[in-house]
Amino acid sequence: GAVVSQHPSRVICKSGTSVKIECRSLDFQATTMFWYRQFPKQSLMLMATSNEGSKATYEQGVEKDKFLINHASLTLSTLTVTSAHPEDSSFYICSAREQGLARETQYFGPGTRLLVL
Amino acid sequence: QKEVEQDPGPLSVPEGAIVSLNCTYSNSAFQYFMWYRQYSRKGPELLMYTYSSGNKEDGRFTAQVDKSSKYISLFIRDSQPSDSATYLCAMSEVFSGGYNKLIFGAGTRLAVHP
Numbered sequence: 001g002a003v004v005s006q007h008p009s010r011v012i013c014k015s016g017t018s019v020k021i022e023c024r025s026l027d028f029q030a031t032t033m034f035w036y037r038q039f040p041k042q043s044l045m046l047m048a049t050s051n052e053g054s055k056a057t058y059e060q061g062v063e064k065d066k067f068l069i070n071h072a073s074l075t076l077s078t079l080t081v082t083s084a085h086p087e088d089s090s091f092y093i094c095s096a097r098e099q100g101l102a103r104e105t106q107y108f109g110p111g112t113r114l115l116v117l
Numbered sequence: 118q119k120e121v122e123q124d125p126g127p128l129s130v131p132e133g134a135i136v137s138l139n140c141t142y143s144n145s146a147f148q149y150f151m152w153y154r155q156y157s158r159k160g161p162e163l164l165m166y167t168y169s170s171g172n173k174e175d176g177r178f179t180a181q182v183d184k185s186s187k188y189i190s191l192f193i194r195d196s197q198p199s200d201s202a203t204y205l206c207a208m209s210e211v212f213s214g215g216y217n218k219l220i221f222g223a224g225t226r227l228a229v230h231p
Contacts, residue, residue: 004189043205043221044161106219108160
C-alpha cells in the first residue's frame with residue numbers, strides 16, 4: 001500500500017516551454033500533497049503544499065506564477081513549470097499524506113527529472 | 118544555522134558492519150522523527166517513524182531519539198551492499214488541524230562494500 005506515482009519520470013524541454021508533472025496516489029486518498037525540488041547531492045526543499053480543492057501554499061522564495069499547482073482530486077496533484085529555463089532543471093518529487101492516518105507520514109513518488117535546454 | 122544538521126558523508130563500511138547515522142536539530146518543537154532511504158535517482162522511501170524520545174526497532178534498523186540532546190540516530194545492523202543509498206532524516210512539529218511540514222537533513226551517503 002501507500003504507493004505514489006509520478007509522470008513523466010524524465011523530461012527534456014526547450015527553454016520557454018511549459019512542463020506539467022503529475023503526482024498520483026494509487027491506493028489511497030491524499031488530502032494533502034507536497035512538491036519538493038532536489039538539486040544534485042542536496043536535500044529535499046519543500047516548494048509548496050497542496051490541499052484538495054483549495055489553493056496551494058507556497059514556501060518563501062517559490063514563485064507561485066511560475067510553479068502552478070493544481071490538486072483537483074484526492075488522488076491527483078499536478079505541478080506545471082511555466083516558461084521553464086535552464087535554472088529550473090532539477091529533480092522534482094511529490095509526496096502525499098494519506099487521509100485519516102498519522103499526519104506526519106508522507107509517502108514519496110519516484111521523482112521527475114527535468115532538464116531544460 | 119540550519120534547523121537540521123546531518124553529515125553528508127560519504128560513509129563507506131564493509132559488509133556486515135554496524136552503521137550509525139545521526140542528525141542534530143535546533144527546534145525543540147519537533148515531535149515527529151523519520152528516516153528515509155533514497156536510492157540514486159529515486160524518491161525517498163520511509164524507513165522508520167518515531168514520536169518523541171526512545172528507541173524503535175524494525176528488523177536490522179533501530180531508530181533512536183534523544184530529545185534532551187536534540188539528537189537522533191539510525192543504526193543498521195549487519196549492513197548489506199543493498200543498503201547503499203542516501204539516508205535522510207526528517208522531522209516535524211505538531212500542527213493542530215493542518216498539515217505537518219517536514220524538515221529534512223542534507224542526507225548521508227552510505228556505501229556498503231562486499
